Amino acid sequence: MSQMGLVMGTSGNVSVRFSPSETGEPLMAVTPAATAYSTMQADDIVVTDFEVDPIDSDLTPSSESLMHVAIYRARPDVGAVIHTHSVYSSVLAVSGLDIPPVLDEVIVNIGGAIRVSEYGFPGSDALAENVTDALGDRKAAIIANHGAVGVGKTLEEALQICALVERVSEIFVHATAMGQIIHLPAEAVEAEMAIYRMRNPDIGGTE
Numbered sequence: 140m141s142q143m144g145l146v147m148g149t150s151g152n153v154s155v156r157f158s159p160s161e162t163g164e165p166l167m168a169v170t171p172a173a174t175a176y177s178t179m180q181a182d183d184i185v186v187t188d189f190e191v192d193p194i195d196s197d198l199t200p201s202s203e204s205l206m207h208v209a210i211y212r213a214r215p216d217v218g219a220v221i222h223t224h225s226v227y228s229s230v231l232a233v234s235g236l237d238i239p240p241v242l243d244e245v246i247v248n249i250g251g252a253i254r255v256s257e258y259g260f261p262g263s264d265a266l267a268e269n270v271t272d273a274l275g276d277r278k279a280a281i282i283a284n285h286g287a288v289g290v291g292k293t294l295e296e297a298l299q300i301c302a303l304v305e306r307v308s309e310i311f312v313h314a315t316a317m318g319q320i321i322h323l324p325a326e327a328v329e330a331e332m333a334i335y336r337m338r339n340p341d342i343g344g345t346e
């Protein structure tokens with residue numbers, strides 16, 4: 140994530156959901172607060188419960204842990220969440236522009252337009268709720284005046300989603316500057332949404 144330019148310094152955060160077989164209680168392994176990726180070690184990763192109380196760790200979990208947990212609660216299909224501060228996604232976060240259906244691969248992989256959330260103060264319940272709402276049954280959302288979030292069944296998928304969000308954000312920003320945006324044909328979006336739902340049969344929701 141750091142090498143791909145999706146975050147700078149200590150910004151952004153990463154988590155995975157897991158359930159130890161002994162208890163069955165869902166837990167989250169999340170990056171620690173305010174730790175540079177260049178020095179972060181596996182032992183620095185904080186395991187918390189879904190109240191964001193650390194288990195056997197003196198380190199503080201990521202300041203956006205509430206958002207990670209809110210997404211896991213809303214989306215049983217999600218196994219990993221990655222939050223980035225990538226530049227072009229942040230341009231849209233500042234402009235408040237949703238990314239409409241303009242690239243085939245986005246619809247197939249992310250499940251529709253990428254929406255900008257309502258604003259929420261960093262680390263707050265409001266941010267967690269607003270981002271979860273913007274995400275809906277998709278795999279990415281833009282966080283108003285802040286950055287982006289991508290989810291997946293696995294960390295690898297979540298990272299690929301974050302890279303795709305940044306790529307389509309960059310393309311959309313440039314196309315907007317060109318003064319013309321041509322949307323995908325409605326039939327293409329419909330067919331691609333069908334592929335998305337077929338590949339992700341465990342995603343609920345009514346959208």
Ligand SMILES: [Zn+2]
Nearest residue numbers: 151222285286
């Ligand atoms: Zn952030």
